[in-house]
Amino acid sequence: MGTRVAGVWSGFVWPRSSSGLGTVTAITWWGTSDESEQNMNVANWRVVLTGHSRGLGAALARALLARGISVLGLSRQALTGVPGQQAAQLTEVALDLSDVSAVEAWLASGRLGSWLAGAEHTLLVNNAGTVAPIGAAGGLQPGTSGQVGLGPLARAIALNVTTPLVLTDAFVAATRGRADRRVAHVSSGAARNPYPGWSTYCATKAALDMHARATQLDAVPGLRVASVAPGVIDTDMQADIRAASAADFPMHARFVAMKQDGQLTAADDAAQRLVAYFLSDAFGSDPTPDIRQVSV
Numbered sequence: 001m002g003t004r005v006a007g008v009w010s011g012f013v014w015p016r017s018s019s020g021l022g023t024v025t026a027i028t029w030w031g032t033s034d035e036s037e038q039n040m041n042v043a044n045w046r047v048v049l050t051g052h053s054r055g056l057g058a059a060l061a062r063a064l065l066a067r068g069i070s071v072l073g074l075s076r077q078a079l080t081g082v083p084g085q086q087a088a089q090l091t092e093v094a095l096d097l098s099d100v101s102a103v104e105a106w107l108a109s110g111r112l113g114s115w116l117a118g119a120e121h122t123l124l125v126n127n128a129g130t131v132a133p134i135g136a137a138g139g140l141q142p143g144t145s146g147q148v149g150l151g152p153l154a155r156a157i158a159l160n161v162t163t164p165l166v167l168t169d170a171f172v173a174a175t176r177g178r179a180d181r182r183v184a185h186v187s188s189g190a191a192r193n194p195y196p197g198w199s200t201y202c203a204t205k206a207a208l209d210m211h212a213r214a215t216q217l218d219a220v221p222g223l224r225v226a227s228v229a230p231g232v233i234d235t236d237m238q239a240d241i242r243a244a245s246a247a248d249f250p251m252h253a254r255f256v257a258m259k260q261d262g263q264l265t266a267a268d269d270a271a272q273r274l275v276a277y278f279l280s281d282a283f284g285s286d287p288t289p290d291i292r293q294v295s296v
């Protein structure tokens with residue numbers, strides 16, 4: 001287990017763990033009967049995960065760490081409550097992923113390539129995202145007149161699309177020559193069905209789906225890519241949706257009812273299924289799967 005170091009580097013927290021390597025060398029997967037996966041050596045996996053501090057991303061981070069897999073988490077806040085023995089597997093960078101200049105500055109540091117160096121299996125999970133701004137066109141940039149910097153609509157596009165595509169390009173470049181490198185975008189049913197009040201969210205998630213489909217056609221050696229709809233999950237994002245007004249989001253009552261009727265999937269349950277799929281041989285055969293329809 002590596003030595004824990006808490007340091008500040010150019011405004012980013014870096015790193016939390018100096019080695020990032022865990023001690024677990026074999027795992028048993030939940031919900032898969034594939035013998036080769038059950039015996040997979042997790043010490044050779046490294047996973048870059050955006051939005052690892054809360055919600056689905058936090059559950060994904062915990063599920064990966066519990067399997068002994070090293071995680072590089074990129075979020076504005078840190079992940080809390082990591083058990084001591086897993087902390088050495090987690091490296092965190094404090095980064096506003098809606099600030100593309102900051103993302104590019106971090107990539108220019110070369111830290112991504114050095115963290116991925118030597119790993120046999122690598123995975124980038126573009127999970128961070130926002131459903132905001134919610135509402136009809138014409139009211140999505142409130143109070144931005146005279147504001148310095150991007151408004152909410154442009155920031156959402158940067159977080160949901162620009163950064164995932166920029167990170168993907170950097171990740172694929174940094175893993176050149178590797179036989180197993182994977183990119184998973186966390187998509188949404190909103191990529192595939194229009195929702196009133198969610199024009200920005202639908203458009204940005206549809207962009208991730210098309211990015212996965214087109215990238216698959218590039219047939220980059222060793223690269224598998226999929227944009228995965230995760231289901232409806234009980235996270236802060238769902239609370240944000242319920243906090244929106246019915247005027248801005250006409251389907252508001254349906255989402256309130258889903259919470260009241262216990263129809264939301266627990267983040268930990270969604271994460272277990274997603275991780276099993278991300279690490280499976282089936283990953284990437286369908287560029288736009290819905291995890292609820294995937295057998296893992």
Ligand SMILES: NC(=O)c1ccc[n+]([C@@H]2O[C@H](COP(=O)([O-])OP(=O)(O)OC[C@H]3O[C@@H](n4cnc5c(N)ncnc54)[C@H](OP(=O)(O)O)[C@@H]3O)[C@@H](O)[C@H]2O)c1
Nearest residue numbers: 051053054055056076077096097128129232233235236237
């Ligand atoms: N919940 C659902 O029902 C549902 C359904 C379909 C798809 N999804 C997708 O699943 C993914 C995760 O959603 P969630 O429900 O877990 O959302 P969430 O609870 O709101 O968590 C969002 C995560 O993204 C990070 N994030 C947000 N803005 C960021 C920024 N500017 N810079 C860096 N990190 C940022 C947050 O970390 P910090 O605040 O620490 O930065 C947090 O870790 C999203 O892509 C979402 O679209 C969710």
